[in-house]
Amino acid sequence: MGKLTIGTFSSLVGSLSLDFAVKLSQAAVNKGHKVDLWLSGNATMLSKKGQKSFKDYSSLAKTVEELIATGNFQITACEACAAARGYHKEDTMEGVKSHSMDWYLASTFDADRVLHIGGD
Amino acid sequence: MATKRLAFVVRSLPYKTEASRLALTHAIASQSVEIYLADGDLVEASIAFIGDGVLNCHKNQAAKHYDVTTLEGHMKNTLLLDLKVLVCKEDLDRFGLTENDLLMDAEDIGGETNAQIVPFSEIAKEMESVDHLLFC
Numbered sequence: 001m002g003k004l005t006i007g008t009f010s011s012l013v014g015s016l017s018l019d020f021a022v023k024l025s026q027a028a029v030n031k032g033h034k035v036d037l038w039l040s041g042n043a044t045m046l047s048k049k050g051q052k053s054f055k056d057y058s059s060l061a062k063t064v065e066e067l068i069a070t071g072n073f074q075i076t077a078c079e080a081c082a083a084a085r086g087y088h089k090e091d092t093m094e095g096v097k098s099h100s101m102d103w104y105l106a107s108t109f110d111a112d113r114v115l116h117i118g119g120d
Numbered sequence: 121m122a123t124k125r126l127a128f129v130v131r132s133l134p135y136k137t138e139a140s141r142l143a144l145t146h147a148i149a150s151q152s153v154e155i156y157l158a159d160g161d162l163v164e165a166s167i168a169f170i171g172d173g174v175l176n177c178h179k180n181q182a183a184k185h186y187d188v189t190t191l192e193g194h195m196k197n198t199l200l201l202d203l204k205v206l207v208c209k210e211d212l213d214r215f216g217l218t219e220n221d222l223l224m225d226a227e228d229i230g231g232e233t234n235a236q237i238v239p240f241s242e243i244a245k246e247m248e249s250v251d252h253l254l255f256c
Contacts, residue, residue: 041138
């Protein structure tokens with residue numbers, strides 16, 4: 001089975017690109033692949049704990065928690081991007097890691113495919 | 121020992137969104153990626169500006185109005201680190217921009233590498249030669 005690295009700058013709720021990244025991660029993990037999901041820029045919003053689900057807005061927290069529980073999914077937020085938005089360690093969803101940008105580039109090293117969604 | 125090559129392809133306008141800034145900072149982060157890799161393994165990044173993205177390369181940017189660092193400063197750091205920086209000639213022509221309008225080097229901070237204005241065909245070659253493409 002392969003490894004997919006996905007990086008995204010797209011915001012939670014405000015853009016469906018982040019939903020696409022999570023749904024693609026889910027599809028890949030369900031097929032037995034490993035996925036690294038990198039959240040940078042506005043995408044770090046997905047790392048925030050306490051997200052509430054409303055029917056009018058897309059909701060990804062539960063899916064992310066389920067993916068983390070599989071052991072085949074790593075989700076990491078850019079620590080500077082998150083801190084600049086006021087998301088600190090105590091605000092972060094359990095299981096979401098925090099690293100600098102070089103973590104993402106390192107993840108691409110042994111990835112079979114890299115998908116980068118570089119906009120909102 | 122292996123090297124993986126990445127190319128960041130920037131199409132986004134400067135300052136309108138964070139995308140082009142993040143492309144530059146991610147490319148610069150390739151310089152410290154070894155801490156996560158086995159000895160001898162490397163990730164190399166290049167960066168190409170196409171479409172509206174060429175406007176990121178304009179010199180004399182005055183981001184003081186936003187009280188943030190300029191993309192010009194990040195461009196200089198990229199050149200200081202000897203990363204390959206390509207700028208699409210056809211798109212510069214479309215905006216009526218020439219080499220004189222662009223930040224082409226980082227000599228003032230000790231850089232020895234220059235940005236290269238090249239036809240899109242050269243950027244396409246770069247895109248074909250790398251392992252992974254990252255559009256921003």
